[in-house]
Amino acid sequence: MSITIKEIAEQAGVSRGTVDRVLHNRGGVRPDIAEKIHRIAEQHSFRMNKAGRILAVRKQPLTIGCLMPGVGNLFFDDVIRGYEAAQQELADYGVSLKIKNIKGFEPENHIAAIQSLLDEGCTALCLSTLDTPELCVFINRVIDANIPVIAVNTDIPGTRRICYVGSDYYKGGRTAAQLLSKILAPAEQPLHIAVFTGSRNIKGHNERISGFTDGLTAHHTAYSLIAIIEGFDNDEYVFLPAIALFDQHPEINCIYIAASCVAGVCTALRQSAMVQPPEHIHIIVFDDLPATKQLIKEGLIDFTICQSPFQQGYQAVHTLFNYILDTQEHPDEYILMNTFIKISENIDDNG
Amino acid sequence: MSITIKEIAEQAGVSRGTVDRVLHNRGGVRPDIAEKIHRIAEQHSFRMNKAGRILAVRKQPLTIGCLMPGVGNLFFDDVIRGYEAAQQELADYGVSLKIKNIKGFEPENHIAAIQSLLDEGCTALCLSTLDTPELCVFINRVIDANIPVIAVNTDIPGTRRICYVGSDYYKGGRTAAQLLSKILAPAEQPLHIAVFTGSRNIKGHNERISGFTDGLTAHHTAYSLIAIIEGFDNDEYVFLPAIALFDQHPEINCIYIAASCVAGVCTALRQSAMVQPPEHIHIIVFDDLPATKQLIKEGLIDFTICQSPFQQGYQAVHTLFNYILDTQEHPDEYILMNTFIKISENIDDNG
DNA sequence: TTGAAAGCGATACCAT
DNA sequence: ATGGTATCGCTTTCAA
Numbered sequence: 001m002s003i004t005i006k007e008i009a010e011q012a013g014v015s016r017g018t019v020d021r022v023l024h025n026r027g028g029v030r031p032d033i034a035e036k037i038h039r040i041a042e043q044h045s046f047r048m049n050k051a052g053r054i055l056a057v058r059k060q061p062l063t064i065g066c067l068m069p070g071v072g073n074l075f076f077d078d079v080i081r082g083y084e085a086a087q088q089e090l091a092d093y094g095v096s097l098k099i100k101n102i103k104g105f106e107p108e109n110h111i112a113a114i115q116s117l118l119d120e121g122c123t124a125l126c127l128s129t130l131d132t133p134e135l136c137v138f139i140n141r142v143i144d145a146n147i148p149v150i151a152v153n154t155d156i157p158g159t160r161r162i163c164y165v166g167s168d169y170y171k172g173g174r175t176a177a178q179l180l181s182k183i184l185a186p187a188e189q190p191l192h193i194a195v196f197t198g199s200r201n202i203k204g205h206n207e208r209i210s211g212f213t214d215g216l217t218a219h220h221t222a223y224s225l226i227a228i229i230e231g232f233d234n235d236e237y238v239f240l241p242a243i244a245l246f247d248q249h250p251e252i253n254c255i256y257i258a259a260s261c262v263a264g265v266c267t268a269l270r271q272s273a274m275v276q277p278p279e280h281i282h283i284i285v286f287d288d289l290p291a292t293k294q295l296i297k298e299g300l301i302d303f304t305i306c307q308s309p310f311q312q313g314y315q316a317v318h319t320l321f322n323y324i325l326d327t328q329e330h331p332d333e334y335i336l337m338n339t340f341i342k343i344s345e346n347i348d349d350n351g
Numbered sequence: 352m353s354i355t356i357k358e359i360a361e362q363a364g365v366s367r368g369t370v371d372r373v374l375h376n377r378g379g380v381r382p383d384i385a386e387k388i389h390r391i392a393e394q395h396s397f398r399m400n401k402a403g404r405i406l407a408v409r410k411q412p413l414t415i416g417c418l419m420p421g422v423g424n425l426f427f428d429d430v431i432r433g434y435e436a437a438q439q440e441l442a443d444y445g446v447s448l449k450i451k452n453i454k455g456f457e458p459e460n461h462i463a464a465i466q467s468l469l470d471e472g473c474t475a476l477c478l479s480t481l482d483t484p485e486l487c488v489f490i491n492r493v494i495d496a497n498i499p500v501i502a503v504n505t506d507i508p509g510t511r512r513i514c515y516v517g518s519d520y521y522k523g524g525r526t527a528a529q530l531l532s533k534i535l536a537p538a539e540q541p542l543h544i545a546v547f548t549g550s551r552n553i554k555g556h557n558e559r560i561s562g563f564t565d566g567l568t569a570h571h572t573a574y575s576l577i578a579i580i581e582g583f584d585n586d587e588y589v590f591l592p593a594i595a596l597f598d599q600h601p602e603i604n605c606i607y608i609a610a611s612c613v614a615g616v617c618t619a620l621r622q623s624a625m626v627q628p629p630e631h632i633h634i635i636v637f638d639d640l641p642a643t644k645q646l647i648k649e650g651l652i653d654f655t656i657c658q659s660p661f662q663q664g665y666q667a668v669h670t671l672f673n674y675i676l677d678t679q680e681h682p683d684e685y686i687l688m689n690t691f692i693k694i695s696e697n698i699d700d701n702g
Numbered sequence: 703t704t705g706a707a708a709g710c711g712a713t714a715c716c717a718t
Numbered sequence: 719a720t721g722g723t724a725t726c727g728c729t730t731t732c733a734a
Contacts, residue, residue: 004711015721020713028719050443051409052711054402055726059713092401175696182653182694183534215696302533339697343533345526345566346690351702355727366705371729379703403727406710410729705734711726718721 003044012037023048024327050325054093061094064320065122066313067113067129068153071103073233073260074289075309076128078350079153082313083126090321097317098122107132114142124324126316127161128153131203148323152316153309154204162323165316165335167307169204173211174218175339176256176284179303181219183282191216191223192251196242198233198259208258208286226252235264235291242268255283263291266300288342297344308337308351354395363388374399375678401676405444412445415671416473417664418464418480419504422454424584424611425640426660427479429701430504433664434477441672448668449473458483465493475675477667478512479504482554499674503667504660505555513674516667516686518658520555524562525569526690527607527635530654532570534633542567542574543602547593549584549610559609559637577603586615586642593619606634614642617651639693648695659688659702 005023009016014033021029022037023046029037040046066083070076080099087097098120100113110129117125125142127149129135136158143149143160155164184191195212197205209228216223226249231238238261246252246269257265262285269281283301285292287309295301319331340351356374360367365384372380373388374397380388391397417434421427431450438448449471451464461480468476476493478500480486487509494500494511506515535542546563548556560579567574577600582589589612597603597620608616613636620632634652636643638660646652670682691702 005713006711016712017714017722018720021720024713030719033719047443049711051402051405052726053713055406055710055728056712056714058402058726092398171696175694178694178696183536185534338691338700338702340689340702341692341694341697343526343529343692345522345529346692349689351689351691356729357727367728368706368730369704372704375729381703384703400727403710404729406712407727407729409710703734706732708731709729713725715724716722718719 002047002049003041004049005046008037008040008044008046011040048325048327053325058094060123061096062124062321062324063096063098063120063122064124064126064317065114065117065120066097066099066126066152067110067117068099068101069103069105069110069128070101074291075260075287076101076153078309079128079313082310082315083317084313085310086314086317086321090317093321095317095321105130107134110135111138114138118142118147123147124320125149126152126313126320127156129156130154131156131158133158148320150316150320153312154202163319163331163333163335165312165319166337167204167312168336168339169207170211170214171336171339172286172305172307173208173213173258174215175211175341176208176286176303176305177212177215177221178219179305179341180254180256180282180284181216181221183302184221189253191221191254192226192249193223193254193256194226194245194249194252195228196231196238196255196257196259196261196265197228198261199230200228202259205258209256212256212258223254231259231261231264233260235261235267237261238264239268243272246272253281255281257283257285260287260289262287262289262295262301266295270300288347293347296342296347299344302343304342304347306340306342306351308340310350311337353398353400354392355400356397359388359391359395359397362391399676399678404676409445411474412447413475413672413675414447414449414471414473415475415477415668416465416468416471417448417450417477417503417668418461418468419450419452420454420456420461420479421452425642426611426638427452427504429660430479430664433661433666434668435664436661437665437668437672441668444672446668446672456481458485461486462489465489469493469498474498475671476500477503477664477671478507480507481505482507482509484509499671501667501671501674504663505553514670514682514684514686516663516670517688518555518663519687519690520558521562521565522687522690523637523656523658524559524564524609525566526562526692527559527637527654527656528563528566528572529570530656530692531605531607531633531635532567532572534653535572540604542572542605543577543600544574544605544607545577545596545600545603546579547582547589547606547608547610547612547616548579549612550581551579553610556609560607563607563609574605582610582612582615584611586612586618588612589615590619594623597623604632606632608634608636611638611640613638613640613646613652617646621651639698644698647693647698650695653694655693655698657691657693657702659691661701662688 022034068076139159149161151161151164153166373385490510500512502512502515504517
């Protein structure tokens with residue numbers, strides 16, 4: 001157990017108030033005294049005691065605002081569950097949450113939503129938002145106003161966010177490729193792949209695709225990409241293009257779905273008049289929305305690669321809390337989730 | 352934020368000391384007053400504030416004793432890392448750890464080790480130990496002396512331990528079976544399996560095997576079990592029996608290793624004069640010790656199924672801490688880890 | 703059986 | 719610029 005502020009005060013021959021001011025760089029202390037206090041603190045490798053601090057700062061409780069474009073995208077339900085679990089654990093420490101779940105990717109809507117979180121009194125933010133110039137400018141202004149920000153699920157590299165908590169998309173793609181090469185190994189049949197993505201403007205989706213193709217190459221699996229279809233994370237939207245593709249390309253024997261339109265693509269597949277029976281088509285997807293879980297259990301989908309959405313929410317809140325409480329340490333810039341392979345036997349794990 | 356003890360005291364017209372006594376069932380309070388206090392607490396759904404409690408009980412700091420038979424078994428290194436990570440996070444709350452890593456499975460040694468942890472002042476225990484009658488009796492006596500106990504990695508059902516934190520071994524076995532059936536699907540060759548286990552007296556290992564055979568049946572994969580070899584978690588020990596088996600049974604085309612002797616078996620395989628080249632043999636194992644990681648990266652092993660040893664240690668300590676702090680709630684009896692499938696692309700995850 | 707008071711570690715405000 | 723003091727929620731003596 002480390003030294004306490006009180007002890008530092010005694011050793012330095014000053015009051016605890018003065019030590020507090022020095023340790024928080026609040027100014028208003030004679031330089032030589034400040035220097036002395038800093039020295040004593042370092043000598044004894046002083047660490048602020050969390051419990052004490054929590055109790056004392058309880059008067060200005062911490063409200064964390066969480067923003068996500070999860071309306072119509074069930075993926076974020078698990079992230080929200082993670083947020084709420086963390087909140088429950090930290091309730092005793094005065095942490096409360098405001099969750100704002102919005103629809104779509106309009107920059108103005110995102111900016112307005114962030115502003116309204118601030119207006120409602122949030123003093124820290126977990127954001128799943130866009131990386132557009134206007135948002136970056138806005139978010140940096142928020143950060144300058146002393147509101148710490150963590151990027152969740154989607155990074156915002158253009159900003160001075162504390163860190164990114166989320167998936168390693170490229171690694172997910174490579175993992176998918178290796179799985180595919182494993183289940184194909186004995187067959188040695190030519191691979192004709194249909195790729196479905198959310199949008200070519202979403203970095204994570206693109207990384208899943210480049211990871212996938214890089215991985216196929218690395219694992220010496222020959223393939224041809226028949227098409228890359230954008231589904232905009234929408235099961236209904238993707239249905240017709242998928243049907244059309246399957247009808248036009250009966251040689252397709254592998255489907256790689258890098259985004260949230262798994263149910264739509266699978267429905268199309270089942271309804272299309274493909275030459276290949278669906279059993280001989282390999283399907284690898286991402287995430288485990290309820291519809292995807294069901295398809296895994298039915299055996300239509302071979303593997304799904306998950307990014308621990310629950311953990312993303314949970315860890316983001318905890319990291320933010322620790323950051324605010326811990327005057328000293330910064331977390332790692334990238335807090336990456338595990339790349340979690342699921343089949344029906346372990347689909348109900350909540351990794 | 353819930354009501355505080357102070358407020359309860361005011362409402363009940365008594366002092367905070369009295370409320371404290373009632374809430375901790377310490378006795379020595381007039382029944383009608385106790386009743387009244389309980390009522391008020393329930394009415395306002397009172398929850399003891401953690402930060403306050405931590406600060407106040409800091410004078411008798413919590414020392415958690417951790418016992419494991421990890422000498423010569425690298426598996427427990429990650430469990431220990433998990434213990435230590437939790438300890439670091441909870442250091443501010445007065446938590447310290449005594450880790451006792453012993454060798455082997457002699458009941459007397461385990462009992463002596465537990466006793467010495469207690470002698471050294473531990474007031475709570477995380478135990479990875481045996482489920483023999485003598486240990487159960489001993490552990491129950493410890494529990495009766497008000498030392499809370501959590502079973503880690505290996506359950507001790509014969510005792511009144513708070514809960515079990517560890518792997519779902521059966522599920523791991525089933526997952527292995529399904530993976531195998533997936534990579535075999537196109538081949539349709541008859542499956543001749545060699546099984547390696549630690550000991551037939553270890554419940555977890557047996558469950559991994561029954562899960563595996565049940566899973567093969569469930570997934571309609573025909574197989575024959577050539578042999579089940581006990582390796583006693585020892586790479587050197589298993590080497591010769593493995594060589595002998597491979598020489599005698601060149602038809603073996605699948606190796607299932609349910610325990611810690613992966614490196615030994617693989618070395619034997621490479622040295623044996625099998626008819627099948629190693630590339631055509633499927634190998635599925637458990638856990639990710641350094642040697643196993645290496646073999647995964649080399650491509651000899653297809654899959655390894657991991658049980659999050661780090662999380663086991665980490666969560667055990669956190670659960671114990673919360674249990675002690677939280678006068679009210681009991682954790683779930685079974686805290687089961689995820690069944691984490693790893694291939695070379697995600698082998699360095701620490702799930 | 704009960705109350706009063708000191709203390710855990712840190713913060714914040716009011717004096718000086 | 720600095721010290722003193724009350725406070726956060728809870729526990730724990732010590733008296734009464």
